[in-house]
Amino acid sequence: MKFPYTTFRRGQKESIERIAKRLGSTIVLKAPTGFGKTIVAILSHIKAPKVLYVVRTRNEMAPVVRELKAVNEGFTIVFSGRRMCPILRNVGIEPEDFWINCRLLREKGLCPYYERLNKVSSSSVERVLRTSGIDPHEIVANIANKLGICPFFALSRLINNSKFIVATYPYLFKEEVFRTAFSDDLSEYYVIIDEAHTLLNIQSLYEEVLSEPDVEAALRDVRTYSLGKDFIDYLIKLRDLISRIKSKMLKKVEKAYVYPGEGLIQLMEDDIIELRLKKLKEMIDARNLINISTKLTKIVKFLKYVKDENFEVYGHLDIDGSRKLRILPTSYNLVRDRLKMPKGLLLMSGTMPRKDIVDKILECDSYYIDVEEDYGRIFPHYNIFYAVYTAVTSSFRKRSIAEYIKYAELLKGVFNTVNKGVILALYPSYEFMDNVVSHIENDVTMISEGPKTSFAEVVNEVFS
Structure with missing residues (x-):
């Protein structure tokens, strides 16, 4: 086992071994943030021939890329073709418009990045992958700027020869998106789903x-x-x-x-x-x-x-x-049908629902690993407090300017009370976040991670 760190955390080695023994089934890994779920997922799938590792957003690719580099495993990444396009990166058109236009440009020989694609070897693309940092935006920019070729098609062409493919959710849950990058079938892959509690909220996947x-x-x-x-x-x-x-x-x-x-x-x-x-x-x-x-x-x-x-x-x-x-x-059929296709599934989250709920949604008998239940607390739980504030809700039906103002007042109250350290606020969507943030005054030091914000930008701003 090529473990890249000095020692295992409690439950890591055991989880790797348990998952590896049951590849081909539906496995759930519930473990707290900071446990090291990413390296556990990768090492437990080392002997799997093809692995599709999906994350919610492209910024969440960075930790996966870091661990794949640490264990020296072959990989490629793929996210929105529109966001990867060196011509269109800052042009605001619909994804559907982009793909139709992209196809016409390629057919007419009008895209210089695509035209040069066959003149650059896969090994050159792999070299850029290895020498770039972990930020997917940096990888894409380096392929476009150093090799002068289309990052989306260059990285997609590595799929057939890569053990790990790191992609965003749409490549798993939407067949039409999957087909833009993959030539084989989903049935050829073992699938790892990060933050899999999201499956409970199917509206976040299809809307x-x-x-x-x-x-x-x-x-x-x-x-x-x-x-x-x-x-x-x-x-x-x-x-x-x-x-x-x-x-x-x-x-x-x-x-x-x-x-x-x-x-x-x-x-x-x-x-x-x-x-x-x-x-x-x-x-x-x-x-x-x-x-x-x-x-x-x-x-x-x-x-x-x-x-x-x-x-x-x-x-x-x-x-x-x-x-x-x-x-x-209005039903889980879409998710359920997609997740029946792969050779095996690993669903990971720190907040996974109970086994009976997972089994009912997916219509399966999952192998459920609750790390803290099985091996004890991973991190000390002193100085941790939980508060439930029922005066606000993010329910779609209740959303209004008044509700966003309540949320903003709550966040300002927490900020002024704690008055030190970093406060992390999580929102159900970018739209919801923008509406709340618009009601917070400028005297609150705040970093908002938007859909176009890179992982590196967030890190740099936090530590600056």
């Missing part, structure tokens, strides 16, 4: 939102580029439906009022390509195709979820008064 401005923008495109009366009639109907939303509470909307039929969706997909080509003709530089966007792609994606029996449509007024349709999952 799409459609607003009035989205439909208005799509309607303008359809009219401007003469894409057909059927489109116009449907979008007007959809706009009118959204305009009638009056409740701040989630209200179910019958799918029949939203779904236009498979035929019209197919026409939309065909005309989206035509629309892009028409917009391209208006441009002086064809390479600007990467910036072309249309809300039609967002609407088509939304409607594909509407068709799925595992989703329902809801309407509500947001806190800023804007009207929105949301598509939300």
Whole structure:
């Protein structure tokens, strides 16, 4: 066993051995933060041929990369192709627009990073991986700047020859995302899921939102580029439906009022390509195709979820008064079906639910390791206090400006009372965090980790 540290923590060696003996089944590892779950997961899977290690965000890749480097295991990383693109990194378009534009650029030979891809060997990419730091943003930047090639496709090409593939959640839970990087099947992999308690909140894994401005923008495109009366009639109907939303509470909307039929969706997909080509003709530089966007792609994606029996449509007024349709999952079938595909599963978290709950959700008989239950306290529990504050809630139905202000006042109260050290506040989403933080005065020293914030930026700011 290539353990990279001087000594094992209590329960680490035992957990590695127990997991390794049961590879191929559904295993749960519940252990506190700081226990070393990452190195336990890696070393317990050393003899597995292919491992997909998924984390919630790209910043959470850094600790996994650090441990893989420490044990000298071959690996690659993959996260959002849009975020990895050296051309588009700071351009705000929808992921669906990006992939369509990216494909057209590649087909027309207009992306210099993709065109150079076959001129650079895999060993050169692996060398950059080994010599870069652990921050995924640094790795991506080094591949683009030092090798002059597309980081997404360069790192994806390493998948077939890498034992460990470190990826973000969508590559596990969404087949269409998985297919952008993987040529083989999920059934070929042993899967490790970090922060697996997230599986209880399936809305965090699958959710799409459609607003009035989205439909208005799509309607303008359809009219401007003469894409057909059927489109116009449907979008007007959809706009009118959204305009009638009056409740701040989630209200179910019958799918029949939203779904236009498979035929019209197919026409939309065909005309989206035509629309892009028409917009391209208006441009002086064809390479600007990467910036072309249309809300039609967002609407088509939304409607594909509407068709799925595992989703329902809801309407509500947001806190800023804007009207929105949301598509939300209503069963665990999507997660359950995906997690039945791999050769084996390891679900890890410091706050995993009980075995009976995990087994009910996944319809399995999991092998459950509770490290502190089995081996005793990992860290001393003196000076630890728990407080439950029931005057606030992050429940979606209760969200409002008044609720965000309450949260902000609570955080300021904790900050002023403790008055030393680092206070870590965790939020259910970036949107929720932004609304709370907007009500905290500037005299509170605060670092907000947003969706574009790198791991290195957070560390540097904390210690500066």
